[in-house]
Amino acid sequence: MDFASPLSDLVKHLWGLASNPLGYTCNLKDNVDLLRMETEDLNAKSEDVEARVKSKEDGGGVCRTREVVNWLGKVQIFLGRVDQVLQEARERDQIKCLDHCLPRNCWSGYKLGKTVDRMLNEARKLKKEEFNITLPLPPPPVLAIPMDETVGHDISFNKVWKWLVDQKEIGVIGLFGIGGVGKTTLMKRINNELLHANHGFEVVIWVVVSSRVNEDKIRDAIRERLDIKDEIWEQWSQDERIHHLSKFLTQKKFVLLIDDVWMKLDLSKIGVLRSCLENGSKVVFTTRLKEVCYQMKADEACEVQCLTQEEAMELFKNNVGKSTVHSHAEILELAKDIVLECKGLPLALIIAGQAMAGKDDPCEWRHALTTLRNKLHKLPRMEQEVYHILKFSYDSLGDATRQACFLYCCHFPEDYLIITNELIELWIGEGLLGDTNDVYHMRDEGASILGDLKRACLLESGPHKYAKPTVKMHHVIRDMATWIARDHGQRQNKLLVIENEEDMSAEMISK
Numbered sequence: 001m002d003f004a005s006p007l008s009d010l011v012k013h014l015w016g017l018a019s020n021p022l023g024y025t026c027n028l029k030d031n032v033d034l035l036r037m038e039t040e041d042l043n044a045k046s047e048d049v050e051a052r053v054k055s056k057e058d059g060g061g062v063c064r065t066r067e068v069v070n071w072l073g074k075v076q077i078f079l080g081r082v083d084q085v086l087q088e089a090r091e092r093d094q095i096k097c098l099d100h101c102l103p104r105n106c107w108s109g110y111k112l113g114k115t116v117d118r119m120l121n122e123a124r125k126l127k128k129e130e131f132n133i134t135l136p137l138p139p140p141p142v143l144a145i146p147m148d149e150t151v152g153h154d155i156s157f158n159k160v161w162k163w164l165v166d167q168k169e170i171g172v173i174g175l176f177g178i179g180g181v182g183k184t185t186l187m188k189r190i191n192n193e194l195l196h197a198n199h200g201f202e203v204v205i206w207v208v209v210s211s212r213v214n215e216d217k218i219r220d221a222i223r224e225r226l227d228i229k230d231e232i233w234e235q236w237s238q239d240e241r242i243h244h245l246s247k248f249l250t251q252k253k254f255v256l257l258i259d260d261v262w263m264k265l266d267l268s269k270i271g272v273l274r275s276c277l278e279n280g281s282k283v284v285f286t287t288r289l290k291e292v293c294y295q296m297k298a299d300e301a302c303e304v305q306c307l308t309q310e311e312a313m314e315l316f317k318n319n320v321g322k323s324t325v326h327s328h329a330e331i332l333e334l335a336k337d338i339v340l341e342c343k344g345l346p347l348a349l350i351i352a353g354q355a356m357a358g359k360d361d362p363c364e365w366r367h368a369l370t371t372l373r374n375k376l377h378k379l380p381r382m383e384q385e386v387y388h389i390l391k392f393s394y395d396s397l398g399d400a401t402r403q404a405c406f407l408y409c410c411h412f413p414e415d416y417l418i419i420t421n422e423l424i425e426l427w428i429g430e431g432l433l434g435d436t437n438d439v440y441h442m443r444d445e446g447a448s449i450l451g452d453l454k455r456a457c458l459l460e461s462g463p464h465k466y467a468k469p470t471v472k473m474h475h476v477i478r479d480m481a482t483w484i485a486r487d488h489g490q491r492q493n494k495l496l497v498i499e500n501e502e503d504m505s506a507e508m509i510s511k
Helices: 004-026 028-059 066-093 097-101 103-128 154-165 183-196 215-225 238-250 290-295 309-320 329-342 346-356 362-374 382-395 400-411 420-429 439-455 475-485 506-510
Strands: 062-064 134-136 172-176 203-210 254-261 282-287 300-303 460-465 468-472
Touching: 028 062, 028 066, 028 103, 028 134, 066 103, 154 172, 154 183, 154 282, 154 300, 172 183, 172 290, 183 203, 183 254, 183 282, 203 215, 215 238, 282 290, 290 300, 290 439, 309 329, 309 346, 329 346, 329 362, 329 475, 346 362, 346 382, 382 475, 400 420, 400 439, 400 475, 420 439, 420 468, 439 468
Parallel strands: 172 282, 172 300, 203 254, 254 282
Antiparallel strands: 062 134, 460 468
16 A cells, blocks of 8 residues: 555645744745835825725716725725734834744744735735726706795695695696796795705606607606616617606606696606506696696696785895885885786796896886886887797687687776676677577687686686676786787787776777
């Protein structure tokens, strides 16, 4: 039997056990120097990585990866351990050479040498590690929207906020009101309030629609907020995009804010199914037409009203400059009159206020008041920025009969309460309704048109007069109607408008 081979292996093993302690001890000084150099290199790399990470983070849009966070953490812990070992090596060097031969010092030298050798390998391993230092930041839950300080609409805001945060069963909310009344401002306020409140929504999405509904654009805006990458999005067909949007939205609690909806928007075509709202997610949209709220099956609808007199004055002052308003006693009184003429419509107040900014001569203010009362469209920017916005509601009436019935109402004096049945009879008498001799049919048609005008926010319900229901026109809406009837201001003297209620008579109206 051959014992040579096993015996040889045993000798090698025993020699290894005996030589390792010797190697650790004999090579200790060199290994300590190597460890010091490797540690300096590792520390330099750590500082470089930290500097690169910070530079990218300061540039925005990225955050450090977990890999780099873990690596930097391991390096710092390791460097702390190395400092202790190097300190122990320095203390050992101070011991007299003779003492090194003592058994206890040989044993401690072996342990220290073994630790240094292990840490040398660990330093080299840490230096060789590679990793991505940053990755793109996920979109924040809410993106702040710049806006001026808001005035008023607290009642509408509080109502919508309660529906939004406290009532899970309400999924779709519609805000409606005439152009320029502050619907978009209210939506911005809601968006920015969600930025600060503890509401539990994972993502808030803001989309603007405007006159032409572009479903592709809306879907694209939603997927950007959901952080669906371009390369993935481009591979999907339209049906796949809708399917995946719906899938993503179902997994999140979201708020979708859709501003300026001019006509019915099919939410299912942008990936928002009713099932997406079962977890408390919400859709809030603004429109000028109450009818759109019904068409989009809003669970709740809120009419955004004009400002109160106090709120209107505050908004006006904010745009004029309070120092200007209070620069002269007469200017303050004229400012109150100008605010009255704007009838609480925020857009008109802003335009009028900015037109008067910096003007401290009462003569200029008297002229502006006269213009507001007689030729509102002559006020700078009023025609371009107010009338054209309001005119959308008129254009959206859809047919000449409804438009003619609306324009007819501007014959009545400002703030006049028009009895609804009498108005319909006047429309019939003017030949504005139908081509039939059936007066009952024409009355029904008139009632239908009256409802359309109210839903378009071109007429508003007034208090009863002689126990009969009434409608009235907002002052700025009436001025816009007069402007349209005069061919956008081109025919200044070609329309009979009754300015005072005292001048009203059945004979005059019927002429």
